Amino acid sequence: MASIFHNNERAGKLAIVDSGYSEFPRGQLRDVPLPQFQMLTRLQWISLNIALIVASFVFTNWRINNLPITNEVISTKSRSLSAPVISSLIFYNRIPKTGSTTLTNAVMYDLCRRNGFHVLHLNLTRNRYSMNLIDQRRFVENITSWLEMQPAIYHGHAAFIDFTLFGVRNPVYINLLREPLERLLSHYYFLRYGDNYRIGLKRSRAGNNETFDECVARRGRDCDMKQMWLQIPYFCGTHHFCSEVGNVRALEQAKRNLLDHYLIVGLNERMRDFIALLEILLPKFFDGALEHFDSLDEKRAHLRNTKKKIPPNERTLEVIKSDKVYIMEREFYDFAAMQFENIWKRTHEDDSESDFLPQQFHFEKIKP
Structure with missing residues (x-):
């Protein structure tokens, strides 16, 4: 069903003229209270924006996490x-x-x-x-x-x-x-x-x-x-x-x-x-x-x-x-x-004035 919107300023209401199938005769006006319609539209608009923001954030985060690690990515x-x-x-x-x-x-x-x-x-x-x-x-x-x-x-x-x-x-x-x-x-x-x-x-x-x-x-x-x-x-x-x-x-x-x-x-x-x-x-x-x-x-x-x-x-x-x-x-x-x-x-033996100690560590249990 398609609708055409008109502003009924005298009644203070928004009039909807049906242009498709309806239980009302074609061209008959239905009065919808203006504040209720505006609230509904605003909620829908806010919800849509939130959904888009969340989707954008999720996608961006996914892209960053899946970027290949190269030298160029390292910070300055x-x-x-x-x-x-x-x-x-x-x-x-x-x-x-x-x-x-x-x-x-x-x-x-x-x-x-x-x-x-x-x-x-x-x-x-x-x-x-x-x-x-x-x-x-x-x-x-x-x-x-x-x-x-x-x-x-x-x-x-x-x-x-x-x-x-x-x-x-x-x-x-x-x-x-x-x-x-x-x-x-x-x-x-x-x-x-x-x-x-x-x-x-x-x-x-x-x-x-x-x-x-x-x-x-x-x-x-x-x-x-x-x-x-x-x-x-x-x-x-x-x-x-x-x-x-x-x-x-x-x-x-x-x-x-x-x-x-x-x-x-x-x-x-x-x-x-x-x-x-x-x-x-x-x-x-x-x-x-x-x-x-x-x-x-x-x-x-x-x-x-x-x-x-x-x-x-x-x-x-x-x-x-x-x-x-x-x-x-x-x-x-x-x-x-x-x-x-x-x-x-x-770095010296107790009884030595000049000779340095040899290396005092080694490696072991090396795997694989």
Whole structure:
């Protein structure tokens, strides 16, 4: 039955004129109350739309679940987290006056051609050591996408950067530490007398023969405890609190980063042991490193050795060691030293000073 609709405005009703078979005579009007018809039509329309939406959702979901898995389907974040290969990049965010020149110039640069890797120096403008967030992104993107320069060791005076904030894996982090007062003394006299590496270069405090004791007595700038606050912020990273001298949160963050992100952190006074561990842990880069280091003459084995250092007197030691900054820096150094010693002991026989333990695991019950 087909119907033609007319609007009967006077009666306030919708009139239906039958155009096909009906028990009413052809052309006779039947009055249907308008509100009832509108409600019925609206319910039908809503039901139809709901049915279409549900059907569309079910079909789309089915299509997604049945798509073939290809490399193109992997999300951008998943792709970036899988690259670079973790062993192809090392970042040595070296700290001044800790023996870093010896490690880079007399070991890394000497081995790079033979072992087939690149060494690149990171230089921050105006001797800064902390990058802003934009430069961090640029740096991370640069070294992870520069495939022609992999495998590589990047080294430079830079605070720790967490690559995972930008969606990629961290490189292998390594570093060296030095007893904090020894490091500050070396830096203090280096500014005045230079070192055995760049002989003849005039340093910024050349001609100033004031001793460290005299500087401490008059509370000079070069011996201020702010100058000692360095190893903690290098490990803490680029958070605002890392550079705040004496910030306890910075110390805790530095410890956490050392444990969570550094493969190994060595000690200046145990350089040979550090190199021996690097050779075992990262053979792609440091194969033959220990033999090479042992073959160096005294000068090359101690590059950038400050020419003249005057040991502090007891009064100076008392002042320094009672200072909060020294106490915190020393706590961090002792923490790192304990970690290094633990690694060393667990990789050696009890009665051995040099021989590493053989492999302590094997595979079995392999199926099929």
